[in-house]
Every structure is written in structure tokens, then in C-alpha cells.
Amino acid sequence: MKRSVIDTTDLSLAEVQQLLDTSLDIIADPAKYAHVCEGKKLATLFFEPSTRTRMSFEAAMYELGGNVISMTDAGTSSAAKGETVADTAKVVSNYVDIIAQRHPKAGAALVAARNASIPVINAGDGGHCHPTQTFADLLTIYREYGKMDGLTIGFCGDLLYGRTVHSLMAAMARYQGIRFVLISPEELKVPRHLIEDVATPAGIPCEETTSLEEALPKLDVLYMTRIQKERFDDPAQYERLKGVYVLDAEKMKLAKPDCIVMHPLPRVDEIAVEVDDDPRARYFEQTLNGKYMRMALILKLLGYGDGGALSLSKRSLSQNPAEQDPSLTCEGGPFSLWAKAEEDPAYRCANPKCICASERAIRHKYYIAKDGGRRCVYCEQ
Numbered sequence: 231m232k233r234s235v236i237d238t239t240d241l242s243l244a245e246v247q248q249l250l251d252t253s254l255d256i257i258a259d260p261a262k263y264a265h266v267c268e269g270k271k272l273a274t275l276f277f278e279p280s281t282r283t284r285m286s287f288e289a290a291m292y293e294l295g296g297n298v299i300s301m302t303d304a305g306t307s308s309a310a311k312g313e314t315v316a317d318t319a320k321v322v323s324n325y326v327d328i329i330a331q332r333h334p335k336a337g338a339a340l341v342a343a344r345n346a347s348i349p350v351i352n353a354g355d356g357g358h359c360h361p362t363q364t365f366a367d368l369l370t371i372y373r374e375y376g377k378m379d380g381l382t383i384g385f386c387g388d389l390l391y392g393r394t395v396h397s398l399m400a401a402m403a404r405y406q407g408i409r410f411v412l413i414s415p416e417e418l419k420v421p422r423h424l425i426e427d428v429a430t431p432a433g434i435p436c437e438e439t440t441s442l443e444e445a446l447p448k449l450d451v452l453y454m455t456r457i458q459k460e461r462f463d464d465p466a467q468y469e470r471l472k473g474v475y476v477l478d479a480e481k482m483k484l485a486k487p488d489c490i491v492m493h494p495l496p497r498v499d500e501i502a503v504e505v506d507d508d509p510r511a512r513y514f515e516q517t518l519n520g521k522y523m524r525m526a527l528i529l530k531l532l533g534y535g536d537g538g539a540l541s542l543s544k545r546s547l548s549q550n551p552a553e554q555d556p557s558l559t560c561e562g563g564p565f566s567l568w569a570k571a572e573e574d575p576a577y578r579c580a581n582p583k584c585i586c587a588s589e590r591a592i593r594h595k596y597y598i599a600k601d602g603g604r605r606c607v608y609c610e611q
């Protein structure tokens with residue numbers, strides 16, 4: 231049975247550590263991995279623009295000795311004729327061994343994973359999750375500090391629509407002694423479910439502020455983000471909010487000497503180019519770390535390894551009970567929400583940015599959140 235990843239929390243903490251260890255091993259000895267995926271194919275299905283994520287997935291598969299089939303423009307695929315995400319996933323499963331999919335609607339990755347017969351990796355689903363960026367982020371932090379525990383991480387910018395923020399918060403919340411400082415304009419505060427269902431139950435202090443200057447001296451990691459223009463319903467609101475935070479050399483004087491600056495990229499104007507020369511800037515390293523973590527993830531989902539750095543002996547998925555068990559979900563991950571989802575003819579997801587709004591055949595399902603409310607299993611809103 232296959233295993234898919236909608237968010238990093240679909241893997242256990244031990245499995246995330248396994249990916250980190252494998253990535254470090256790939257960095258130390260790339261030749262060892264150069265032929266492991268010979269004869270395997272990855273499909274990159276990108277219904278939304280991308281540079282880093284798609285190219286690093288493709289580079290990752292090539293560096294493992296595998297091949298890639300790419301769909302880079304939804305306009306040239308059958309999506310333009312009205313084919314659903316579910317049907318596309320079923321069809322593409324016949325051609326390749328693993329899928330990486332990016333889509334503008336929240337929940338699209340879960341729909342693909344539920345319908346594909348092969349592993350699906352979420353390469354970004356609307357404003358919801360972006361786990362492989364988070365894997366890149368985790369490796370960057372780990373290479374810097376040798377641990378995640380005890381770090382104070384500041385997220386700055388568009389925390390409402392920034393899917394990289396949502397996935398990194400959920401991932402970091404599983405470590406000990408973490409503190410979050412959430413720096414955003416009022417209109418772009420982090421979705422409440424991340425505070426109520428993720429940070430608070432984990433006992434993580436969340437300080438919300440509008441001031442980057444005030445937050446900076448406290449941080450071990452500053453995670454800057456772009457205001458997500460494409461997710462705004464009202465272009466005037468974007469115009470009002472763009473450029474609200476600009477990190478420059480002057481502001482960097484407020485940061486600790488060892489505070490690293492991260493950004494998933496692309497940047498617009500939120501980090502001045504002069505900061506690139508600051509020894510604390512890590513955003514270009516992040517892009518390289520993303521390739522290593524995607525290599526490690528592809529190996530894992532294709533069935534290599536079972537502890538520590540992944541073993542390269544070829545094993546079929548059916549011999550690995552952990553990979554076979556469809557109930558192997560991690561508490562808090564999107565698949566665990568799916569496992570407890572309920573249906574009620576009266577329930578409809580009201581989020582226009584959810585896959586439920588654009589694909590009619592989807593059965594709306596909800597789970598009961600910690601506050602007792604109903605949340606859509608696809609978009610968590």
C-alpha cells in the first residue's frame with residue numbers, strides 16, 4: 231500500500247529525522263545514491279507557477295537516477311477541458327511511480343492522494359500546506375543549530391495565505407521548547423486553527439505583533455514571507471499591504487548575531503538585496519537543501535529504508551509493513567483528519583478557495599476541531 235504526504239505531519243517525528251539523516255548522507259556521498267531510482271519515474275503536475283519546487287523535484291529525481299514527466303502548464307493539459315484532480319491522479323498513476331502535485335486550491339493534494347494508486351507528494355495546495363518547503367526549512371535549521379528544540383522562530387509577512395508558514399508551524403510544534411513570534415498586519419494574521427489546534431495544545435507560546443523591529447531581538451530564526459498577491463480577492467487590499475515589511479541591513483542590526491534569516495522565495499521586496507551579503511542570510515541555502523530533502527522523501531515513499539539513514543537495498547513496498555498499512559497516520563497530520571472525518575448532508579465547506587468549491591463530485595467531509603467546531607477535512611477551515 232502506498233503512502234502519500236500532504237503535510238510533514240503525515241510522517242512521524244522519527245521519520246522526519248530519518249529524512250534529515252538521509253539528506254546529510256546524500257550531501258556527504260551523492261555517488262552512493264546516483265542510481266537508486268533507475269527505471270522509476272516521477273510526474274510533476276504543476277497547476278500553478280513554480281521555479282524552485284518543480285525544478286528541485288526534477289533535479290532530485292535525476293540525481294537519484296530516475297526520470298521525470300512534467301506538466302508545467304495546466305492550460306495545456308486536460309484540466310483545461312474540465313478534467314478533475316481526482317481523474318488526473320488516476321490517469322497519471324498508470325504512467326509513473328510517484329507524483330508531486332501543486333494546485334491553487336486547498337485540499338487538492340488530498341483529493342489526488344485519495345485517488346492515485348501511487349504515492350502523491352503535496353508540492354503546495356493553495357494557501358493550505360507546502361510540506362516539501364518545510365522539509366527544506368527543517369534541514370536548513372538543523373544544519374545550522376544541530377537541533378530544533380528550544381528555538382524561537384519569528385514568522386513575518388503574509389501569515390494568512392502563506393502555506394509555507396502553516397506547514398513549518400505544524401512541523402516545529404512537534405519539537406520541545408519552541409516559541410513562535412507571529413509578525414503580520416492585522417488582516418494577514420495566521421489562521422486560527424494553527425493557534426488553537428496546533429500551537430496551543432503543544433504548549434507553544436505564540437506572541438502576535440505587527441512590529442518586526444520589536445520581534446527581531448528575540449529570534450533565533452526569522453522566517454520572512456512574500457505577501458501572496460495571487461490569493462487576494464480584493465486587489466486594492468493587496469496594494470495596501472504590499473511592502474508592509476522590508477528587512478534591510480539597518481533592521482538586521484537588531485537581530486541576534488546568530489539569528490538566521492530564511493525565506494521560501496521568491497522574494498518581492500520584503501528582503502532588501504543588501505541583506506544577501508549578511509552572513510546570517512540562509513535563503514539560497516534553503517533552495518539547495520530542498521533538493522536533498524526531496525531526494526530523501528522520494529526514496530522513502532518509493533519504499534527504500536526503514537530506520538536511520540535510508541538503506542539503499544531495494545525492497546518492494548509489499549514487504550514493508552509500515553508502508554503497507556493504510557492506517558499508519560500520524561496524529562495531527564491531514565491523513566489523521568481524514569481518518570476521523572464525518573459526513574452530514576447539511577454540511578458544506580464554505581471556503582471558496584477549497585477544492586470542494588471547484589470540483590462538484592467531492593463529498594464534503596468535516597472533522598470536529600478541538601474547539602468543538604466543524605472544519606473541512608480538505609482545507610481545515
Ligand code: NCD
Binds near residue numbers: 354360393495496
Ligand atoms: C512558496 C510557495 O509556493 O508557497 N514558494 C516556494 O515553493 N518556495 C512561497 C511563495 O510563493 O511565496
